[in-house]
Amino acid sequence: MSTLAERAAAAAGRTDTLPPAGSADDTGIITESLPDLSGYVPAESEEWADVPVHIAWLRVRRDIAYIGKGDAYVENGKKKYDFRGYERTVAAFGPVTLKHGVSVIPHRLAPSHRDAKSGKGTPMREATTKVTWRVYGPRGDFFEMESEGESLDYADKGTAKAQTIAQRVVLLIAGLIPTGAPDSDESNIERGEAPPRTAASYRDEILEAGTSRQRLAQINYEIKQVGLFNAQVVNEVGDEEPLGAFLFRIGQERIQVGGQ
Structure with missing residues (x-):
């Protein structure tokens, strides 16, 4: 029985398929082309089975089975690392979830933002988003999952980037999708101690008008x-104040202003 990717390739007039788990080129880097699913439409014979959502999700996992690290991050002409990007993940899950009548819908968002700087000192905006996802099956029943995404952006795309990262994370983790790459435990990196934040830096962040209630x-x-x-x-008027009391007071003022 052909896989969904093979049928999509055939519909587009191609014969290429995704490589098996663990295949590599001469450099030892796993390679794969993003499947062209633009011509894929579920056949009439692929009607949604009347099964509970957890069974439908297991069938999605069975059909995908493997997504390799086919994307690479390049800096100054030199490849830094390989990864599984958002487009590659969605290209794999999109048609298969459609085949089995499964929808993955963001149900609740809890975003937070703060100002940050790049390594070169350029002002940026950091966005962190916790997303509660609902996975619906063909019967309309569902189960929930949570994931978080984090991003840095120079303009107004930080929240959208964080949400797409959260979506990629939940699909790959909940799908138990292997990469075929060497296990991360095969290497060991000594962690350095990050410089601790000061009370003054927390005070400055609390005073920022853009600091959300969640933050x-x-x-x-x-x-x-x-x-x-x-x-x-x-504090803002030059008096000394415990940081916790300062945070509580500013938070209450924000609530009062927001309620007016």
Whole structure:
């Protein structure tokens, strides 16, 4: 029985298929071309089976089986690493979920944002988004999954990028899709200690007008974990105030302004 990718290739007049797991070129880098699914339409014989959503999802996993790291990140003409990109993941899951009557829908978003800088000091915006996904089956029943995405952007695309990353992550992890690449545990990198954040840097972030309520709640958790909750900071009027009390006061002011 041919796979969905093989049938899509045949519909487009091609005979190429995805390589088997573990295949590599002379450099040891797994390669694959993105399947052309533009001409794929589910056949009438591929009617959605009347099965529970968890069975439909298992069938999606069975048909995909493997997505290799066919994308590469290149910097200054030199390849840094290989990865499985968003387009490659969606190209694999899109037609197969359609075949089995499965929909993966974002149900709830919890975004947060903060200002950041690139390594060269260029102002950027960091977006972190937690997404609750609902996976619906052909019967209309569903189960939920959660994932997070994080991105940096110079303009207004940060939130959209974070959401696409969260979608790629949930599809690959929930689908248990292997890459065929060497296991990440085969290498070991010593982690350096990141410089700790200061109470003053948290104060500055709290004062930023663009800091969301979700981020303020996250800061409340962070400063408790690192022992800065009672650290003294100079507030907006020049007086010393415990960081935790300062955070609570600013948060309440934001709530009052937002409710007016």
